[in-house]
Amino acid sequence: MKIIDFFNSSPVKKIREEIHSFAEDSLRDYINEIRSSIEQFPNVISQKKDIYDAVWGSIELNVGEVLIIDSPIIQRLRRINHLGLASILFPSAEYSRFEHSLGVLYVTDDICAKIISEINHSDNQKKGEERTNYLKQLCRLAAILHDSGHFFYSHVSEKYFESPHFSRNNEIKELMRYFILNTHSASPRFSEIVSCLIVTSPAFQELLELVWPYLKLGPNFSKLHVQYFIGLICSFIIGVPTTFESLPFSRIISGPIDADKCDYLARDSIRTGVPVAVDLYRVIQKIRLIEKTDFSYGFLWDEIPNDKKIYLMGIAFSAVKSVEEIIISRSFMQEKIYYHHKIQTAEEMFRYALRLLEKSGFQNLSNFQHALCISDHDITSNLPKEYLTSWAKNAKLNTNFKEPFFSDACDIIKQLVNRKLLKRACTIFSQGCISTANIGDDPDTLIKDIFTAVDPDKQTEFIKKIKIELETIIKIIHPDVDIKSLNLMTLPVPYPQSLSSGYQIPIEYSGSYLPYSELFQGETWDNSRKTSIILHYITGVSKFKHELYLATEKVLIRDYGILLQNDSYLKVKIKEEDLIKLKHELTSKEYYKDTYEIIPDYSIYKDKKNDLSGLIDKFKPYEGPLGYGINSITQLTSFLKQFVALDIPKGSLDELFSGLIIFLKQIEILNRKKIGESLNKMLLKVASQYGKNILDLNICNIGNLKDGSTHITYYLNDLEQNGIKLNVNTIHMFLGGIFDPKKPIVFIDDAYYSGSQTIAIFQEMCGLPIEKRIIPESHDIKLKYDELDNIKKAKIALCYCFANKEKKQFIEDSLKSLGLTVELFYANSFPSPLFNNTSCYPFESENQKNLVQQALKLVGEQLLKNTKRDKTGTYKNNWDESRIEKSALGYNDAQQCLILPWNTPTYTFTALWLKGELSNKQKWYPLFPRQSKG
Numbered sequence: 001m002k003i004i005d006f007f008n009s010s011p012v013k014k015i016r017e018e019i020h021s022f023a024e025d026s027l028r029d030y031i032n033e034i035r036s037s038i039e040q041f042p043n044v045i046s047q048k049k050d051i052y053d054a055v056w057g058s059i060e061l062n063v064g065e066v067l068i069i070d071s072p073i074i075q076r077l078r079r080i081n082h083l084g085l086a087s088i089l090f091p092s093a094e095y096s097r098f099e100h101s102l103g104v105l106y107v108t109d110d111i112c113a114k115i116i117s118e119i120n121h122s123d124n125q126k127k128g129e130e131r132t133n134y135l136k137q138l139c140r141l142a143a144i145l146h147d148s149g150h151f152f153y154s155h156v157s158e159k160y161f162e163s164p165h166f167s168r169n170n171e172i173k174e175l176m177r178y179f180i181l182n183t184h185s186a187s188p189r190f191s192e193i194v195s196c197l198i199v200t201s202p203a204f205q206e207l208l209e210l211v212w213p214y215l216k217l218g219p220n221f222s223k224l225h226v227q228y229f230i231g232l233i234c235s236f237i238i239g240v241p242t243t244f245e246s247l248p249f250s251r252i253i254s255g256p257i258d259a260d261k262c263d264y265l266a267r268d269s270i271r272t273g274v275p276v277a278v279d280l281y282r283v284i285q286k287i288r289l290i291e292k293t294d295f296s297y298g299f300l301w302d303e304i305p306n307d308k309k310i311y312l313m314g315i316a317f318s319a320v321k322s323v324e325e326i327i328i329s330r331s332f333m334q335e336k337i338y339y340h341h342k343i344q345t346a347e348e349m350f351r352y353a354l355r356l357l358e359k360s361g362f363q364n365l366s367n368f369q370h371a372l373c374i375s376d377h378d379i380t381s382n383l384p385k386e387y388l389t390s391w392a393k394n395a396k397l398n399t400n401f402k403e404p405f406f407s408d409a410c411d412i413i414k415q416l417v418n419r420k421l422l423k424r425a426c427t428i429f430s431q432g433c434i435s436t437a438n439i440g441d442d443p444d445t446l447i448k449d450i451f452t453a454v455d456p457d458k459q460t461e462f463i464k465k466i467k468i469e470l471e472t473i474i475k476i477i478h479p480d481v482d483i484k485s486l487n488l489m490t491l492p493v494p495y496p497q498s499l500s501s502g503y504q505i506p507i508e509y510s511g512s513y514l515p516y517s518e519l520f521q522g523e524t525w526d527n528s529r530k531t532s533i534i535l536h537y538i539t540g541v542s543k544f545k546h547e548l549y550l551a552t553e554k555v556l557i558r559d560y561g562i563l564l565q566n567d568s569y570l571k572v573k574i575k576e577e578d579l580i581k582l583k584h585e586l587t588s589k590e591y592y593k594d595t596y597e598i599i600p601d602y603s604i605y606k607d608k609k610n611d612l613s614g615l616i617d618k619f620k621p622y623e624g625p626l627g628y629g630i631n632s633i634t635q636l637t638s639f640l641k642q643f644v645a646l647d648i649p650k651g652s653l654d655e656l657f658s659g660l661i662i663f664l665k666q667i668e669i670l671n672r673k674k675i676g677e678s679l680n681k682m683l684l685k686v687a688s689q690y691g692k693n694i695l696d697l698n699i700c701n702i703g704n705l706k707d708g709s710t711h712i713t714y715y716l717n718d719l720e721q722n723g724i725k726l727n728v729n730t731i732h733m734f735l736g737g738i739f740d741p742k743k744p745i746v747f748i749d750d751a752y753y754s755g756s757q758t759i760a761i762f763q764e765m766c767g768l769p770i771e772k773r774i775i776p777e778s779h780d781i782k783l784k785y786d787e788l789d790n791i792k793k794a795k796i797a798l799c800y801c802f803a804n805k806e807k808k809q810f811i812e813d814s815l816k817s818l819g820l821t822v823e824l825f826y827a828n829s830f831p832s833p834l835f836n837n838t839s840c841y842p843f844e845s846e847n848q849k850n851l852v853q854q855a856l857k858l859v860g861e862q863l864l865k866n867t868k869r870d871k872t873g874t875y876k877n878n879w880d881e882s883r884i885e886k887s888a889l890g891y892n893d894a895q896q897c898l899i900l901p902w903n904t905p906t907y908t909f910t911a912l913w914l915k916g917e918l919s920n921k922q923k924w925y926p927l928f929p930r931q932s933k934g
Helices: 005-006 010-040 063-069 072-080 095-125 129-147 156-162 170-182 190-199 202-214 223-238 257-272 280-287 317-338 341-360 384-394 404-419 441-448 456-477 520-533 542-560 568-572 576-588 603-606 607-619 634-646 650-665 674-687 708-714 716-721 731-735 756-767 786-789 804-816 846-867 881-887
Strands: 048-054 057-061 287-293 308-314 423-429 434-436 491-492 507-508 511-516 537-540 561-564 696-699 745-752 795-803 819-827
Touching: 005 341, 005 404, 005 881, 010 170, 010 190, 010 202, 048 095, 048 731, 057 095, 057 568, 063 072, 063 202, 072 384, 095 129, 095 257, 095 280, 095 287, 095 308, 129 190, 129 223, 129 341, 156 190, 156 308, 156 317, 156 341, 190 223, 190 634, 202 223, 202 511, 202 674, 257 317, 280 287, 280 317, 287 507, 308 317, 317 520, 341 384, 341 423, 384 404, 384 708, 404 745, 423 542, 423 568, 441 456, 456 542, 456 576, 537 795, 542 634, 603 607, 603 650, 607 634, 607 650, 607 708, 634 650, 634 846, 650 674, 650 846, 674 716, 674 745, 674 795, 696 708, 696 731, 708 716, 708 745, 731 745, 731 786, 745 756, 745 846, 756 804, 786 819, 795 804, 804 819, 846 881
Parallel strands: 308 507, 696 745, 745 795, 795 819
Antiparallel strands: 048 057, 287 308, 423 537, 434 561, 491 537, 507 511
């Protein structure tokens, strides 16, 4: 398939027909005029021109180029702003796509001249320039035409066409997929595809045939080559090579270091006043031809691969600093101009207006033949209703627009014209701005659905929830305001998705070449910097900025389990005192009765800031299931605030919170160091007990891959780093063909409290049916007949990092009753249950101890009652009131504070690990959520 065939293929048909109709409508009168002039006044038309450009100076144009530039498809670019809505922030940033196209033409000519010079040098042929002159002319035409497919306000509207909100988005996505499949290249912009469809239109081909004699194509080509040349122009616009000879020219307009970037960086800098340091002339002078042998041919390659030398455009090693200047300049221009939050907000408002226009039945948007006819002024005039209605009428399309969509869209356009932008009310995501309150609540999924790979339904649902909360807050804070009369438009404003720099340009190095990324870190730095400054916003009317922040905060924690950090309001210039004042008023009106975790901070938290910071450091080893971790004071305070939902006298809250902080200090994370020390201690003890070398022990885990014992086995690697390589394998391996009854089998695990799970696992191994096991659970580890016979002959050592020593004899006796020879070892003994101490230690008083115990027990009981009963209120499995009472402070009333890095044991205080609802329907987010093994 040739590139021209791609644009004529059936998957492109519908869009192609619309673009071709646009080209026909635009060019027909002009073509007739040019034909008439050529026939009647040939001398008048044969005049080349110079155009003076403010950035590059004089730009020379031959007659054929002048004729194409004067055509309506190029002249329409005068009415399309290159920087979209950037003039809202930078008043002088109002240059057109037409101006930019001339600049790209100038830079393209310089790069082409350098490549031709390199070809002459490499081929050592005097006629090299003549041989490649036609490519230079085609590149110049591609530069003129490369932006012909842009729509009104450039990327602003085009991002709408490429978004899921656009009615024909699936059609565009399929077109892009089809292109990538056939070219083996990155996806082009939709506007580049449209530019190529204009170039491949019958109308443009007719124009090109007319101006053919006036172009510098050389004597070896005739009008029979028009189709071939059109294909090359398209390949240059998109940056996809299709022939060997054109290969070095293929990335001049669209590539890592291209004429497009060089022009807009220089031009944007002049028009906005944002300085850049780009030594364009050095970059061009250092262009080199790099021979390549492992070139990947796409399906659009026009020639059959042969033994010809293949050359790519590259850069000399000595010019890398100049390349990095472009990388850095582009990065800072993105940060200061293109991705500035005010410009992004204006663009998002505009796209929302387009969405409403399409909903209203404004057909000019959903038909590209008509959408290309709309200029910037047409859609953002002071009288948008009149202009838009007139455009639809002229195109003979529907003018019976649906309300309120049409009026609302026009109102937003008027706001933009008068620079009445929505204000940032909340940073929904940036580095350190949010964290999950619980396992299973994934911020990345929310970000993807609402901001990046948008799911329109989920985004709409999210904003709807925020608006409902916003109205509720306004009614509480401003009871006299008529909600219906307010404009409460709320919009998510995403940070642009395209973060990759794309500077994979070959660098000439020691007679060969290497990709830029293998030699230098500029692109890595650029991508890393962009990642660190990502900011997605929720915006709304400035009058209710604080209220919108609080509404968003509540929706995030209540419906998505996501916490805004305590200082996230600073990123949207909200004063803490204003926010706290509002929060206190809302708290007094019971607004936070279902989300106590975001009520105002109590004074005690400020007094205990050092204690809380110390806890964060202490909890760092906790990795949590699915990547959940504890990394902010906000997570701690939000967990503690949930206790306000309990029926505890308000006068006792400060003492309770102080006691809960003391309680959290008792938590011990079984970190890597402690695990390693415990394993070493136990295994040495086992080896000594059985008169063996530690290397002769057969070590395996208890249970299956989901059990904590598997994690413990992983930490044996630390012992291997100390020069000890242990024999670790599955129980089936040790009991199978290599079974040696003289070698003890050592099972290692993290901890036990009651011992029931350990006993149940061995009961399962020995074939006891589930109903006869001490607890009715399965680990899928039943032994075969010969394995069962061998395990009863084996010496078994059970090793635990932590153990309840009072249950040691019980476990050993229970396993001996199965016919097993077992001895139990442990490195550390559990302390006695926390609240069973006769003194108030570690609390400050007996009253404080009782308050904390009462609060933890209430939470544990309510969570268990809501999670261990079905919808009818019947208890599940072996649960009843008695067992719930014994499990409220940890199963078997263990009252332990041990946390494993990968999960939380059930003998740890229930309030610390169980997610659920309290009796008042308040959601409970545990601090150390437990991941189910199911």
